[in-house]
Amino acid sequence: MLGLLQRGGYELTSDEQKADIxxxxxxxxxxxxxxxxxxxxxxxxxxxxxxxxVVTGCLAQRYSxxxxxTLPEVSVFVGTGEFHQIVKVCDLLTETATSTNGKPxxxxxxxxxxxxxxxxxxxxxxxxxxxxxxAEGCDKRCSFxxxxxxxxxxxxxxxxxxxxxxxxxxxxxxxELILISQDSTSYGMDLTGKRLxxxxxxxxxxxxxxxxxxxxYAYPTLVDEELLDVIVTEKKVCGYLDIPIQHIHDDIxxxxxxxxxxxxxxxxxxxxxxxxxxxTLRSTVIVGFPGETEEHFKTLLDFIQEMEFDHLGxxxxxxxxxxxxxxxxxxxxxxxxxxxxxxLIEIQKNIAFQKRRSYIGxxxxxxxxGFDENNCVVYAxxxxxxxxxxxxxxxxxxxxxxxxxxxxxxxxxxxPVKIVGTYEYDFIGEVVR
Ligand code: SF4
Numbered sequence: 001m002l003g004l005l006q007r008g009g010y011e012l013t014s015d016e017q018k019a020d021i022x023x024x025x026x027x028x029x030x031x032x033x034x035x036x037x038x039x040x041x042x043x044x045x046x047x048x049x050x051x052x053x054v055v056t057g058c059l060a061q062r063y064s065x066x067x068x069x070t071l072p073e074v075s076v077f078v079g080t081g082e083f084h085q086i087v088k089v090c091d092l093l094t095e096t097a098t099s100t101n102g103k104p105x106x107x108x109x110x111x112x113x114x115x116x117x118x119x120x121x122x123x124x125x126x127x128x129x130x131x132x133x134x135a136e137g138c139d140k141r142c143s144f145x146x147x148x149x150x151x152x153x154x155x156x157x158x159x160x161x162x163x164x165x166x167x168x169x170x171x172x173x174x175x176e177l178i179l180i181s182q183d184s185t186s187y188g189m190d191l192t193g194k195r196l197x198x199x200x201x202x203x204x205x206x207x208x209x210x211x212x213x214x215x216x217y218a219y220p221t222l223v224d225e226e227l228l229d230v231i232v233t234e235k236k237v238c239g240y241l242d243i244p245i246q247h248i249h250d251d252i253x254x255x256x257x258x259x260x261x262x263x264x265x266x267x268x269x270x271x272x273x274x275x276x277x278x279x280t281l282r283s284t285v286i287v288g289f290p291g292e293t294e295e296h297f298k299t300l301l302d303f304i305q306e307m308e309f310d311h312l313g314x315x316x317x318x319x320x321x322x323x324x325x326x327x328x329x330x331x332x333x334x335x336x337x338x339x340x341x342x343x344l345i346e347i348q349k350n351i352a353f354q355k356r357r358s359y360i361g362x363x364x365x366x367x368x369x370g371f372d373e374n375n376c377v378v379y380a381x382x383x384x385x386x387x388x389x390x391x392x393x394x395x396x397x398x399x400x401x402x403x404x405x406x407x408x409x410x411x412x413x414x415x416p417v418k419i420v421g422t423y424e425y426d427f428i429g430e431v432v433r
Contacts, residue, residue: 001025001056001086003120008087012122016044021052021090026059028150030318034059045073052076052093056083058150061108068104077104080150081111084119111137111152117164123172126370128412129212129387130174134162134200135181135190140219142246143257144286144317144325147182154183156191163203170209175412176367177204178214178386185222195222198230205236211414212367214238214386220245220283221260221268228275238383239276243269244284244313248303249296252289255328269307280384282311287344288337289317291330297340305347310355311390312348316341349424352391356422363418363432366393368411380417380429391425393417 001023002012013019022044026037037059044053052075055067061079068077076089085107092105114136123130137152138145166177179200181187188196197215204213213236218227220243231237247253250262272279285304287297304312316337319326366380369387378395385391395417417429 001083002122002124004084004087005090006122007120008090010087010090016047016051019051021054021093022048023054023056023086026055026057028058028062029146030315030320032318034063041067041071041074045071048073054078054086054089054093056086061111061150062146064104064106064108068106072104074104077106077108079108079111081109081113081152082107084113084115111150112155114155114157116157116161117168121165121168123169123174125387126411127173128367128369129176129178130169131180132162132166132169132177133157133181134179134184134187134197138182139186140183140259141257143255143328144289144320144323146320146323149322151182154181154186154190156181156187156189156196158191159188159196159200159203162200163207166204166207166210170207173412175210175414176212176214177210178216180216182217183219183222184215184217185219185227195224198226201227201230201234201237205234211236212238212383214240214383216242216386218243221264223268223272225271225275228272231279232276238280239278240280240282240384240386241272241276242282242284242386243272246284246286247289247292247296247300249292249299252292252296255291255325256286256289257324280310281307282313282386282390283307283309284313284315285344286315286317287340288332290325290328290332292317292332292340301344301347304344305351308351308355309348310352310384312344312352313389314341314344314348352425353422356391356425356427359419359427360421361419363416364393364429365414366395366417366429368395368413368415370411378411380415382427391427393419393427393429394423396420396428396430 006012016022024041027033041055054076055074056078058080060077064077075093078089135154135156137154138148139154185197187200188194201213218241245265246256246258248262253260364382366382368378368380371378379392380395381392416432418432419427419429421428
């Protein structure tokens with residue numbers, strides 16, 4: 001949307017006082033995300049004086065009718081299938097004082113649109129890394145998940161389009177590509193009937209300027225030997241995999257409709273660790289799913305203790321209207337879910353801390369990510385750390401920290417560091433010269 005608006009002649013600003021139109025892009029995946037989105041819209045509606053408000057994204061896609069009733073201050077709701085119309089929407093708002101008779105316009109359709117390399121982009125990330133959306137939508141039907149409703153069926157972008165975009169991004173200074181979709185391991189299935197993620201990764205390694213390629217959201221049981229071979233042999237492909245398992249007890253996996261069993265998950269993780277012993281593994285689990293007993297939860301706790309994931313996202317089950325899980329018997333009280341989240345986090349905290357300690361003394365290449373103004377420290381990431389979701393490496397060398405922009409080191413640069421200490425999750429490193 002930013003790229004389209006800029007090409008359409010609009011000036012972009014993050015200062016809302018200067019803006020004529022406020023665009024609020026929303027998430028609606030789980031209850032807390034919905035609440036955050038709604039709070040943001042309400043706060044902007046209360047503050048807006050001359051500005052028009054446009055609400056885009058998944059919340060608009062799912063709840064525009066209800067929101068239009070309660071938030072008449074919003075001018076337009078734009079769903080996930082229509083965000084490419086953002087320039088027309090803004091043109092309409094700037095050309096006509098009130099074309100909507102006091103009622104919000106609603107622009108919603110079944111999501112089919114997929115951007116390509118010709119769609120202009122404005123990066124909202126630091127200029128040295130970028131997300132590359134390789135596919136959109138999901139054909140799985142996990143019983144708790146609303147994403148297929150909000151994002152549509154799985155549809156992959158063409159290899160040529162992705163390579164062209166990767167080249168543009170590299171030319172503009174991007175060094176790390178982060179491949180995203182709802183189910184990255186199914187990339188290509190809709191185009192050729194084959195999973196093409198390994199081929200895509202190999203092709204992307206040929207793009208000059210790109211040094212790291214990272215894959216997020218791999219469906220655990222679709223991680224196969226071919227993909228692992230590429231991760232192990234291609235230097236530019238990060239030794240990192242994000243495999244959301246969601247649970248490990250067969251009863252819960254069945255109720256979640258994950259189409260996988262505990263034994264299959266175990267076999268797959270064993271294969272990953274065997275083929276790629278140095279890989280950094282991230283996973284996500286949901287606790288407090290309807291019908292989850294203390295015994296089910298204990299099985300999950302034991303599994304997490306045994307598997308020792310490097311990074312783990314722990315979510316309390318969120319009851320989402322319109323999903324089969326929301327109608328299941330055995331919905332658990334919020335305090336039970338919260339308590340289970342806390343117990344699991346406590347265990348993972350210990351695992352993470354012990355794992356981090358074992359790195360002390362190691363030298364690693366990091367990508368300098370930014371400067372934390374409050375703590376006056378540069379932070380960086382190893383190939384085992386994804387931006388925004390994982391921990392970081394704080395660079396402790398006093399001279400480097402004091403002059404991050406003076407030419408000694410610069411953000412976006414790859415440098416070797418020695419790990420000299422850890423916090424609970426983060427590393428402390430010194431630049432090695
Ligand atoms: S695979 Fe992921 S995105 Fe697809 S339905 Fe399941 S949880 Fe949702």
